[in-house]
Amino acid sequence: MKTINVILSGGVGSRLWPLSRKSQPKQYLPIFDGETLFQSTVKRNAEFCDQTMVVGNCDNFELSRKDLNSAGTEGFVEIIEACPRNTAAAIAFAAFAAKPEDILFVTPSDHLITSKLAYNTAVERAIQLAQEGYIVTFGLKPTRPETGFGYIEAEGEEVKGFREKPNQETAEAFLKSGNFFWNSGMFCFQAGVYLDELKSFEPEVYATSKTAFEKAEEGKLDFDLSMNIPSISVDYAVMEKTDKIKVVPSTFAWSDMGSFESIYDHFKKQGHPVDSKGNMVIGTNLHTEFLGLKNTLLIQTSDAILVLKKDNAQDVKKVFERLEKEKPELVS
Numbered sequence: 001m002k003t004i005n006v007i008l009s010g011g012v013g014s015r016l017w018p019l020s021r022k023s024q025p026k027q028y029l030p031i032f033d034g035e036t037l038f039q040s041t042v043k044r045n046a047e048f049c050d051q052t053m054v055v056g057n058c059d060n061f062e063l064s065r066k067d068l069n070s071a072g073t074e075g076f077v078e079i080i081e082a083c084p085r086n087t088a089a090a091i092a093f094a095a096f097a098a099k100p101e102d103i104l105f106v107t108p109s110d111h112l113i114t115s116k117l118a119y120n121t122a123v124e125r126a127i128q129l130a131q132e133g134y135i136v137t138f139g140l141k142p143t144r145p146e147t148g149f150g151y152i153e154a155e156g157e158e159v160k161g162f163r164e165k166p167n168q169e170t171a172e173a174f175l176k177s178g179n180f181f182w183n184s185g186m187f188c189f190q191a192g193v194y195l196d197e198l199k200s201f202e203p204e205v206y207a208t209s210k211t212a213f214e215k216a217e218e219g220k221l222d223f224d225l226s227m228n229i230p231s232i233s234v235d236y237a238v239m240e241k242t243d244k245i246k247v248v249p250s251t252f253a254w255s256d257m258g259s260f261e262s263i264y265d266h267f268k269k270q271g272h273p274v275d276s277k278g279n280m281v282i283g284t285n286l287h288t289e290f291l292g293l294k295n296t297l298l299i300q301t302s303d304a305i306l307v308l309k310k311d312n313a314q315d316v317k318k319v320f321e322r323l324e325k326e327k328p329e330l331v332s
Contacts, residue, residue, distance in 0.1 A: 001101045002050035003127060004077075006094040007041055009056040009064055009109035010084050012330075014320035015313065018281070018304035020137060022332045026066065026257060028063045028112040032271075035195045037257060037268040038067045038109045047071070048123050049105060053077040053097065055090045058220070064109075079216075082223035084211075088237035091187075092198055093221070098190025103130045107186050108256070112266060115252035122250040126188035129157070133221050135197065136188040137239060139181025145171035148314060150183040150235070152247055159245045181249060185256070187234065193244065202237045205230050205326040259313035260297055278310075287332045304330055 013026030020026040027038040042052055052073055054064045061080045068076050079093045089108055098104060104122065113119055126136040137159070139152040147167060151174055153160040160182065166174060174180035199206040213227040239245060255262045264280055274280045277294035284300040295310040309318065323330045 001099070001103065003093070003103040003105060004047040004051045004053050005042070005049040006091065006106045007038070007052065007064075007109045008087060008090055008102045008106065009054055009060065010090065011108075011110060012083060013151075013258075014155050014184075014317045016257075016263065017323070017331060018299060018301045018306055018314055021061055023098060024172045025060060025110075026065065028060065028067065032266075033313045036067055037112060038064065039108055040070050041070050041109050041111065042068060042073055044113060044119070045105060045123075047109060048120075048127065051077065053079065053094050054109075055079045055081065055094055057081045057084060066095055078219045079213075080220045082221045082226045083286065084231070085226055085229040086231040087185075087234040088198065088202060088205050088232045089209045089212075091234055092206065093139060093213050095191040095195045095198075096210060096213045098191040100190065100195070102191045103127055103188065104191050104194065105186075105188050109316065111184075112255045112257050115209055118250065118252035121284075122252060123188075123246050128149055129246050129248070130188045130190055130193075132141060133190065133193055133244065135193060135238065135242050135244045136248060138184040138186040138188075139247045139249050139251065140184050140254050141181065142175050142182050142207070145175045146182065147171050149256075151180045152183050153180050154247045154249060155179060157246045157248065159247050162240050178301075181247065182254075183235070184250070184254065187239075194238065197238045197242045197244065201241045202230070202232065205232060215224045227253065255271060260308065261310050261313035262317065264297060264310055264313075 009027055009085050011025055012022055013020035016026045019029055021083060028036050030036050056064050058080055061078060077097060094104055129136045139154055147165055150165055151163040176295055210228040212229060215222050215225055268274055279290040279293055279296045282290045282299045288298055297308055299306045320331055
């Protein structure tokens with residue numbers, strides 16, 4: 001039996017346009033003390049895991065490979081998706097590539113995590129529970145009434161329920177109650193236990209994923225076979241249905257770096273300059289003045305400029321989606 005860090009790296013990071021593009025999603029941007037979030041993920045989990053397995057897509061596997069090689073990671077396994085089919089299938093591919101008794105520690109590739117001691121404690125407990133046959137998720141103690149995350153209601157390690165992204169009022173109530181946690185998108189379980197549960201609850205996802213995996217050539221999945229797989233998240237497919245679920249309540253500092261609000265907060269903590277009204281410039285050394293604006297970001301790349309209020313950070317995805325249709329060269 002071994003412990004495998006399964007890194008899910010298929011996302012585009014559309015909320016971080018124009019820094020993040022299809023050809024270089026956010027997890028491969030070397031803007032975090034000269035390191036990428038992908039590299040940080042690999043290094044952070046190496047001490048718990050015997051092997052690294054990356055489930056990525058045909059557009060970015062070479063970026064993953066480059067980061068793995070520069071981090072000195074050897075013996076990694078690659079699974080290259082032909083098209084995105086969501087997390088239930090992505091994790092199934094990893095489970096099929098492992099032995100049934102192997103522990104899969106599943107993590108996104110684009111999280112910024114500090115608090116090493118608290119993180120280590122949480123991961124070690126999750127691995128212990130996984131060895132006992134549980135399907136484990138990580139619940140993060142919320143620090144603010146966040147409306148951009150799903151929540152887990154828990155009592156100790158017992159999961160009482162999963163909640164969708166709440167409105168502001170509900171998020172404030174969750175924070176006040178003290179028994180709701182952010183759903184981190186990190187999981188831990190034995191490969192065989194996950195596949196058994198997936199087969200029980202979503203037999204079509206199981207069967208079509210198995211066929212696509214078995215017909216893969218050199219780790220690359222076939223497009224047509226992949227398109228047969230229902231696109232469903234691991235939360236809907238397994239987590240919200242299984243009676244083997246446990247949660248590890250966690251206190252480590254965490255950010256999904258999913259928006260410019262997260263980038264702003266992180267850069268500010270790192271000492272990146274902001275003016276007296278909280279305005280920030282990213283990507284250019286040109287002298288910039290903000291008049292009548294506060295908490296505004298100006299982001300410049302070689303071919304695009306984005307100006308946004310920090311509070312509108314979630315709306316960048318809409319710009320990305322519009323440009324995808326109108327000016328695809330600006331997102332590729």
